[in-house]
Amino acid sequence: MPVPSTPETAPIRPVDDPQARAEAARLLRAGRLVAFPTETVYGLGADATDENAVARIFAAKDRPRFNPLISHVPDAMSAFALGEATPAAERLAAAHWPGPLTMVLRRRTGCPIAWLTSAGLETVALRVPGSAAARALLAEAGRPIAAPSANRSGRVSPTTAAHVAEELGDRVALILDGGPCPVGLESTVVDLSGARPRLLRPGAVTREQLEAVLGPVELAVAGDAIAAPGMLASHYAPQAAVRLNATDRRPGEAFLDFGATRGDADLDLSRSGDPVEAAARLFASLRDLDRPGIAAIAVAPVPEAGLGAAINDRLRRAAAPRG
Ligand code: TXA
Ligand code: MG
Numbered sequence: 001m002p003v004p005s006t007p008e009t010a011p012i013r014p015v016d017d018p019q020a021r022a023e024a025a026r027l028l029r030a031g032r033l034v035a036f037p038t039e040t041v042y043g044l045g046a047d048a049t050d051e052n053a054v055a056r057i058f059a060a061k062d063r064p065r066f067n068p069l070i071s072h073v074p075d076a077m078s079a080f081a082l083g084e085a086t087p088a089a090e091r092l093a094a095a096h097w098p099g100p101l102t103m104v105l106r107r108r109t110g111c112p113i114a115w116l117t118s119a120g121l122e123t124v125a126l127r128v129p130g131s132a133a134a135r136a137l138l139a140e141a142g143r144p145i146a147a148p149s150a151n152r153s154g155r156v157s158p159t160t161a162a163h164v165a166e167e168l169g170d171r172v173a174l175i176l177d178g179g180p181c182p183v184g185l186e187s188t189v190v191d192l193s194g195a196r197p198r199l200l201r202p203g204a205v206t207r208e209q210l211e212a213v214l215g216p217v218e219l220a221v222a223g224d225a226i227a228a229p230g231m232l233a234s235h236y237a238p239q240a241a242v243r244l245n246a247t248d249r250r251p252g253e254a255f256l257d258f259g260a261t262r263g264d265a266d267l268d269l270s271r272s273g274d275p276v277e278a279a280a281r282l283f284a285s286l287r288d289l290d291r292p293g294i295a296a297i298a299v300a301p302v303p304e305a306g307l308g309a310a311i312n313d314r315l316r317r318a319a320a321p322r323g
Helices: 018-029 051-061 076-082 085-094 133-142 160-168 207-214 274-291 306-320
Strands: 013-016 032-038 043-047 069-070 099-105 123-127 174-177 188-191 198-202 239-243 251-258 294-297
Touching: 013 018, 013 133, 018 032, 018 043, 018 051, 018 133, 032 160, 043 051, 051 207, 069 085, 076 099, 085 099, 133 294, 160 174, 188 207, 239 306, 251 274, 274 306
Parallel strands: 013 174, 032 174, 069 123, 099 188, 239 294, 251 294
Antiparallel strands: 032 043, 099 123, 188 198
């Protein structure tokens, strides 16, 4: 009989220790999860360009939905290599980066951020954190780091390394400790990808501060509720129709399999039936099959277990009647 394994708790090391940061950067580049402090809250970090690493963020958080994630970079130049700079974005960067501000920008051609990170959207959310230690880590990692708050879904955002250990200690490779977060509230999210700036999530940088730089800023949310981007009309949906729980293939359809049920599938989310691998490939696969001449994408049944629930939630919304 195998002995039940005790879940291991990740080591907690000071973010000011260059060796600890070097180890964290190495783990991130290897696709592992690392929790790190920012001035707002602790982040659950993964390589934003590695779809499998990002899928592990969702698995670790037990997230019910694939919301788009913020990618963290060490400076504005790195941000504008990923998202399209506009004059407004440049002014805002000069005024508030580094700091508790996230900009949603149009994805540049060739942007390496994984489609799962941006939930299939043509935009990317970018932030240069105020914490110098966090920026040093990002510079060392050498790639954008996707990081939602380091708590399980539906729980309070962690502002100390001890909170992170309680929430996710058995699910991350390393926790970097930078003491209590000075802001304690998630960053302000402003969308600069459209004709007019829109405030998607209020935060430490106030609307008044944004308007001093940008002029009028529309409110996308009432009060301090967090906009659920999965519910926004702009959320990615393929041009082709989507047919769920498909076991046959009809004329004009592309077939997206799960668990190798058919020999003639165009793509398989996971031949071995692994929901984490399937999550990693979901948005890229839908994009791939969404070609001219394809009437519908037929998708094999995906079991609800683990990330299957989030995959099915996204597929149901992709299949819902369009307005
Ligand atoms: O303070 C923070 O921002 C923390 C720390 C760790 O940096 N991070 C954080 O990340 O809160 P996350 O990934 O949980 O924040 C995601 C927010 C969502 O509210 C979502 O609406 C918005 O960013 N977002 C991300 N990408 C977006 C996009 N392409 N379009 C619209 N909104 C987006
Ligand atoms: Mg959160």
